Amino acid sequence: MASIVPYAIAATAILAAALLYRLETFEAVALPEHELARMAAPPLVVPNRNDKLLRGSERIGEGKLVGPEDIAYDPKTGLIYTGGDDGWISKVAFKDSAAESVAEKWVNTGGRPLGIVHGAHGEVVVADAYKGLLNISKDGVIQLLTDEAEGLKFKLTDAVDIGPDGTLYFTDASSKYSIEHAFLDMMDGRPHGRFLSYDPSTKQTTVLLKDLYFANGVALSHDQTFVIVCETAMLRCKKYYIQGPQAGSVEMFVENLPGLPDNIRYDGHGLYWIALGADPGLLRMLQKYPWIRKTIAMLDKYVGRPKTEKNGGSVAVDLEGKVVAHYYDAEVSYVTSCNKIAQYLYCGSLISSYITRLDLTRYPTTATATPST
Template identity: 50%
Template sequence: MFPQNNQSHSVSRTTRASSWPFYTIVFSLLAPVLASILVFHLDSFDPAPFPNHELTHHLPEPSMKNGRLLQGSEFLGVGLLQGPEDIAYDSKSGVIYTTCADGWIKRVTVNDSVSDAVVENWVNTGGRPLGVVLGRNSDVIVADAYKGLLKISENGEVEMLTDEAEGIKFKITDGVDIADDGTIYFTDASHKYNLHDFMWDILEGKPHGRLLSYDPATKETKILVSDLYFANGLAISPDQECLIYCETAMRRCKRYYIRGNRRGQTEKFVDMPGIPDNIHYDGDGHFWIASATEITLFWKMAFRYPVIRKVAGIILKHIGELETNKNGGVFVVDLKGKLISQYHDPRLMLITSGVKIGTHLYCGSIIYPHIIRLNLAKYPAVHVTK
């Protein structure tokens, strides 16, 4: 009897001992899952559905493309331009004004060779200048994310024109353009989140953006359109009848009439197969619309399902930045809203502006330490074979 009891105890101990690794493995697998579920339900971030039904079911594609923008490109002002977000060109002086992440508005000479470029620290706003356009009296108008709408004189004196509308402060003063009558049109991408937290505005999926105007004569700021999904770049049409503005989070550009019988009305201009940013008119019948990234699988899912954006927000909060962007570049769109061509590259991301100067395309971004320049005559977009 005793030998049998000893054997029974031995088997029992062996069974208990062998079960510990099993439970340890199960616990190590389940614990992160349970913790993630708990964090998900306790986190107060509550994204909303996007009104995707307003978009074109099948996004248009341009008939001409240059899918290797970086091949043949040159880099202007290497190491001297920190995140040159937007670009304005003064044809009289041959100087580019660009807005940088360190607060500087820099002037860059445009020469045949990028090695001959001269970068000048012109004015530091003390904020983060984004959109920029040449003014009417040798001044420069800047949309500064933190400071508001600014006017900078030829001598470099900074004047704050406006930083609120109807009692609500701008949080991300963004795109800007000027009509022939002197009226300044601009966007406030979000009145809830500041630039540092701009990703939260997009992930939340709620319309905090505004399209506005400022009259220098009366100093009046008006809200033209509210409840926009991250209102970003804008450009006035050559006939001065309307302006084109983009809603980055909705992947679209819309037309707003500023004159004529349709004044105050808004209509669709173009739905984008990318995520749009600044818009520039080239004087030759085309708008050049920057695309920060193509609509990747992540963004397709995120724009469709709020739960994906909530998970992304939790990752952003507790782990760090999300790698979701690629294939940035510039779209060329005609005055009727038809996509004509695209310049892009799989290695590019967060391209924020595209300006055609002569036979060259100049691209700004919020991450690169230079302006990208491409000779359009040597490296054109070509017809896509389907």
């Protein structure tokens, strides 16, 4: 009789789990076949890499910042602006010595500032996950620019860049899930993201692209003819033409990235730097099986999921969309932005209390054994 007890307990647990699964309202869907085919392609082989991003790195503003998600450099003042999970936009005066660098709180948006870009008149434009697209004057006055398009409120305003005429290009990562539930958007399998523009002269918000899989970082191209938009859940970045004969069209910029792309920055010297939150190994597998994605979403909701994110960092991509260098570390995750300033790479994070800085001249990449063809 006693030998039956463990089987009875196991059967009860299985039945309870099956019932819970059926009752759970969250549903994941299968990805379209063409998207699965793209995801099945092997990740890019990068010709140069540094897999010890933390070796030799410094911590800027440690203890003064709370999840410094994006990094915007103002060459006029020499300051870095970044937004934290506590709602504060901070100014960071960085020095040759990390210990001498100073982080100072400036303005609190009352939300969760993510993407940041400098305007032409000393203002800072912020994509706030909760509030929408905000303009902050040099005197610290906050103005809401837009928080909806086509009758649909933004749910997770994410990244922003500015065009030569002052037009703002930005993303609403998900029209369904807020930042607290961003993981569910990744598990969902439906494309809820949008890429938009805001014209400050007409105050008009326009949806440029919809049905994006977690629309994330944006960056104006080096020649100002297109904007690059990252799709985190699909490991790729697209380019949307804003000028020339191809205006209004979209094509691939880079795909099969070796990590989950977040923000993207152009360094002014021929390279775009794409932050990679973590390696794509688990996501690639999960995209194939909606029932596993639903199960993991349930674990996240009721129990908590184990931390599997690793190998976060950044890739440098040339003007043609070719990845030329990869910086990462097994101990790093949730890297959200990387901005190259002089010889340093400054990386923001969703979870850390500092900005990571690496001297690229002292700690460069080295050639991999199998260069890309």
